[in-house]
Amino acid sequence: MPSRMSLLHSPQGQKMEKPQNSCSSVTDPSSRSPTGGTSPLPPKDIPAGINYVITAFASAKIFNTGSYYTPFKPLSEIRALFDSGAKVCMAIGGWGDDEGFGTGAATDESRKTFAKNVAETVEKLGYDCVDVDWEYPGGNGEDYKVITNDKKTSEIESFPKLLSEIKLAIGEKELSIAVPARKPDLIAYTAEQMPKINAAVDFVNVMAYDIMNRRDNVTIHQSSVVDSKAVVEHYMQLGLDARKLNLGFPFYAKYFETQGECVQPVGCPTVLLESENGIDTHKSGAVTFETVSFSDPGFAKAMQNGILDSERGGQWYWSPESKKFWTWDTPELVTRKFEEIVKPMKLGGVFAWSMGEDSKDWGHIKAMQEGVKGLKDGGHVKAMQEDVKGLKDGGHVKAMQEDVKGLKDGGHVKAMQEDVKGLKDGGHVKAMQEDVKGLKDGGHVKAMQEDVKGLKDGGHVKAMQEDVKGLPDPECL
Numbered sequence: 001m002p003s004r005m006s007l008l009h010s011p012q013g014q015k016m017e018k019p020q021n022s023c024s025s026v027t028d029p030s031s032r033s034p035t036g037g038t039s040p041l042p043p044k045d046i047p048a049g050i051n052y053v054i055t056a057f058a059s060a061k062i063f064n065t066g067s068y069y070t071p072f073k074p075l076s077e078i079r080a081l082f083d084s085g086a087k088v089c090m091a092i093g094g095w096g097d098d099e100g101f102g103t104g105a106a107t108d109e110s111r112k113t114f115a116k117n118v119a120e121t122v123e124k125l126g127y128d129c130v131d132v133d134w135e136y137p138g139g140n141g142e143d144y145k146v147i148t149n150d151k152k153t154s155e156i157e158s159f160p161k162l163l164s165e166i167k168l169a170i171g172e173k174e175l176s177i178a179v180p181a182r183k184p185d186l187i188a189y190t191a192e193q194m195p196k197i198n199a200a201v202d203f204v205n206v207m208a209y210d211i212m213n214r215r216d217n218v219t220i221h222q223s224s225v226v227d228s229k230a231v232v233e234h235y236m237q238l239g240l241d242a243r244k245l246n247l248g249f250p251f252y253a254k255y256f257e258t259q260g261e262c263v264q265p266v267g268c269p270t271v272l273l274e275s276e277n278g279i280d281t282h283k284s285g286a287v288t289f290e291t292v293s294f295s296d297p298g299f300a301k302a303m304q305n306g307i308l309d310s311e312r313g314g315q316w317y318w319s320p321e322s323k324k325f326w327t328w329d330t331p332e333l334v335t336r337k338f339e340e341i342v343k344p345m346k347l348g349g350v351f352a353w354s355m356g357e358d359s360k361d362w363g364h365i366k367a368m369q370e371g372v373k374g375l376k377d378g379g380h381v382k383a384m385q386e387d388v389k390g391l392k393d394g395g396h397v398k399a400m401q402e403d404v405k406g407l408k409d410g411g412h413v414k415a416m417q418e419d420v421k422g423l424k425d426g427g428h429v430k431a432m433q434e435d436v437k438g439l440k441d442g443g444h445v446k447a448m449q450e451d452v453k454g455l456k457d458g459g460h461v462k463a464m465q466e467d468v469k470g471l472p473d474p475e476c477l
Contacts, residue, residue, distance in 0.1 A: 003375045004203060004246055004349025005368065006052035006089075025054045025091065025354040042355065046362050047082045049369050054131050056091040056354070058121070060100030063092070063114045067121040075126050089129035089176065090122060098141040101134045105158035111165040119169035129174035130166060131205070134159070136180055138187030145278030149187065156188045160196035167200050174202040181208045181223075181231040181248075184215075194238040204240060205351050206232060209250035212327065214273035214284045220266050222254045222327040225313025229341045236345075246349040247342055251357035251364055253302065253328035257283040258318070262325050265309045265316040270325075288357035289364065302326040313340070331367035338371035 007025050055078065058069040071078075075088055093101060104114035122130060135141055137159035139149030167175045177197070180186060189197070208228040212220045221227060228247065236242055262268035273284045287293050294300045302317040306328070309316060313336055317326040342350060350368055358364045 003372050004052055004351070005050050005372050006054055006205065006246060006349065006351035007047070007050050007355040007365075025056050025351070042081075042359065042362060042365070044081070046365055047086075047355070049372055050082055050086060052087050052089060052129070052351075053078060053082055054089045054091045054351075057094040057097065057133065058090055058092045060093045060097050060104065060134070062100070063117040063121070064100060064104050064110065065117075067117040067124065069121050069125075071125065087128035087174070088126075089131050089174070090125070090127045091131040091133050091178075092118070093133040093135065095135050096142040098134060098136070098143070101132075101137065101162070102152065102155055105137075105155060105162040111158070111162050114162065115165035115169035118166055119171075122170055122173060127173070129176065129202075130170055131176045131178060132163065132166065133178040135178075136185045136187060140185045140187060143278070145276075156190065156193060159188045160193055160200055163197060163200035175200065176203045176205055176246075177201050178205045178207055178248075179235070181206060181211050181228070182213065183231075183234075186234075189235070189238060191238055194235075194240060198240050198244070201244065203244045203246055203348055204235070205246045206235060206248050207353070208232070208248045209329075209353070210254070212254065212256065214256075214280060216256075216273070217270050218266075219256060219258065219262060219268040219270060219325045219327075221309065221312060221314030221316065223250050223314070223329050224309070225333060225336055225340055227312070227314075228337060229345075232341060232345060232347070242346050243348045245347045246351045247337060247347055249329060249334055249337070249350065249352040249364060249368065251352055251354060252286045252288045253299070253326055254286045255284060255302075255324040255326050258323050258325050260323070261320070262318040262323075265307075265314060265325075265327065266312070268318070268325060290357060290359045294360060298322055298324065299326075303328075306330070313337075329364065331363040334364055334367035335371060338374065342371065343375065 055071055055073075055075075058071075062069055069090075071090075078088055079086070104110050118130060121127075137152075137155040139152045139155075163175065163177065179189060208231055209223040211224075211227050211231075212222045232245060232247065235245065256273060257271045259269045259271055271283050272281055275281055287296070287299050294303065298319060298321075302319065302324075306315045306317050306326070308314075308330075313333055315328050315330050315333060318324070319326070338350075341347065350372065352358075352364065352368065355365070
């Protein structure tokens with residue numbers, strides 16, 4: 001099976017997903033992006049190897065009432081940007097669009113309606129797959145201060161039920177979900193629910209970024225190697241199949257204003273990044289790796305003077321002028337994630353948010369392409385071949401052959417042959433023959449014959465005849 005490499009795609013921002021399958025996100029110019037702006041699409045050679053393209057986003061609300069979603073660009077134009085055979089998926093939801101999911105998941109009837117409308121839309125528009133991006137079932141969405149988490153507890157159980165209905169409705173078309181990496185947001189991803197989720201979906205896009213956001217008050221990397229690996233391990237421990245997991249990469253840097261000097265990437269206190277009522281204080285944000293972004297002197301300086309945290313696997317910079325802490329992935333860290341996470345953990349693929357946001361030099365996408373190539377050329381497939389070779393050359397197969405040889409040469413088989421010979425010559429077989437003879441000559445058989453005779457002559461049969469005779473004639477029968 002090829003690795004998935006996915007990208008979320010739209011003129012405003014795009015997302016990459018899986019290595020054996022590669023995914024790409026393309027976002028609607030009118031939809032929200034974590035970074036804002038309009039991202040250019042790549043030249044034809046850049047998307048090579050991407051086998052899943054995810055257009056973002058269709059609002060979840062519309063599927064509760066009808067199926068009238070129209071993508072920002074005809075699918076024929078999107079398909080023309082990628083390799084022949086690449087699958088194009090419809091992403092539903094995104095940040096700030098959780099109300100429609102909550103309504104759709106609430107009851108058996110609402111789930112069937114939602115799923116039916118999704119299936120009709122996919123069929124009508126010609127999509128190959130569906131990506132559910134509910135941020136987040138069970139709470140901690142954009143509206144968590146307005147509709148508190150205690151009012152969303154039912155979503156923990158209704159989420160896998162909604163996924164099952166969607167999968168049932170779309171049939172052979174693939175269903176994926178985008179899941180968070182920040183531990184407080186994994187409310188619905190419990191040990192009890194994960195097997196149900198795993199059974200309903202074909203693959204899972206782990207958004208291994210935004211691990212720091214405006215709800216934090218001390219600095220950490222937004223997408224380090226160590227933290228990305230930890231969240232993948234957590235999902236696997238909960239019961240998700242590694243081959244279904246796509247590791248996510250961000251094509252943007254994030255910044256957070258600190259209270260004072262910050263001389264290390266982890267643990268610097270920040271200013272208030274979100275107000276008590278959940279409103280952004282605009283003391284944090286994100287900047288994409290697009291050419292236009294480098295016209296900002298502060299961002300350009302951060303990118304030029306970035307510091308590698310080799311222990312945790314993250315790039316960072318602190319600006320003494322603006323007191324901004326910057327955190328991002330470099331192409332080299334993308335490669336490191338393949339070597340330390342994707343390959344050894346045998347994940348199914350990779351993805352990114354989002355494709356056009358890497359347009360300065362397409363360095364992150366190129367690193368992902370090399371990583372996926374490595375999986376094909378010398379990674380998962382070769383490892384599996386070596387495992388099989390080991391079985392044949394010196395392992396299980398040889399051991400089994402020796403065992404069988406031992407049975408034939410001097411073990412179980414000879415012993416069994418002697419046992420059978422003993423049975424024939426003077427043991428069990430002769431004894432059984434004598435027993436049967438005794439039954440016929442004067443034992444059990446004769447006794448049974450007498451018993452049957454007694455039944456006919458004067459016992460049970462006559463009694464039964466009398467009983468039947470005593471039954472009334474008219475209605476009972």
